[in-house]
Amino acid sequence: MKDKNQNTTGNQLPTKKKFHIPYQQLLxxxxxxxxxxxxxxxxxxxxxxxxxxxxxxxxxxxKILGISTxxxxxxxxxxxxxxxxxxxxxxxxxxxxxxxxxAITWVVLNGLGFILAYVTPFFSDGKWTG
Numbered sequence: 001m002k003d004k005n006q007n008t009t010g011n012q013l014p015t016k017k018k019f020h021i022p023y024q025q026l027l028x029x030x031x032x033x034x035x036x037x038x039x040x041x042x043x044x045x046x047x048x049x050x051x052x053x054x055x056x057x058x059x060x061x062x063k064i065l066g067i068s069t070x071x072x073x074x075x076x077x078x079x080x081x082x083x084x085x086x087x088x089x090x091x092x093x094x095x096x097x098x099x100x101x102x103a104i105t106w107v108v109l110n111g112l113g114f115i116l117a118y119v120t121p122f123f124s125d126g127k128w129t130g
Contacts, residue, residue: 058116065113072106 076099083095 061113061116065109068106068109072102076102 079095079099079102083092083099086092086095
């Protein structure tokens with residue numbers, strides 16, 4: 001006599017129930033937790049965003065200017081050496097052209113610093129305050 005709960009083949013294991021994960025409820029719970037966490041935080045020792053951005057920009061610009069000055073000195077010295085010790089007229093002309101490019105680029109980079117440091121404070125809040 002066969003049991004009604006027994007499989008006919010006898011080799012198969014009984015199937016397990018699938019576990020369902022409630023993704024929507026988990027997502028809503030995580031979003032609610034993040035929202036409540038954000039509401040409970042207080043800005044401590046926070047500075048104005050624009051003041052901090054300005055200080056970061058000035059710091060980065062100062063480092064870029066230092067690197068560009070060193071690079072300009074090295075490349076200009078190479079161009080001057082090529083210009084002075086070369087016997088080819090073509091090399092002298094190319095060195096002179098490169099020397100002009102280096103000088104113009106360095107002046108433009110320093111000019112940007114001048115604009116940032118001295119001219120932009122006159123236009124604070126979109127109005128001329130000079």
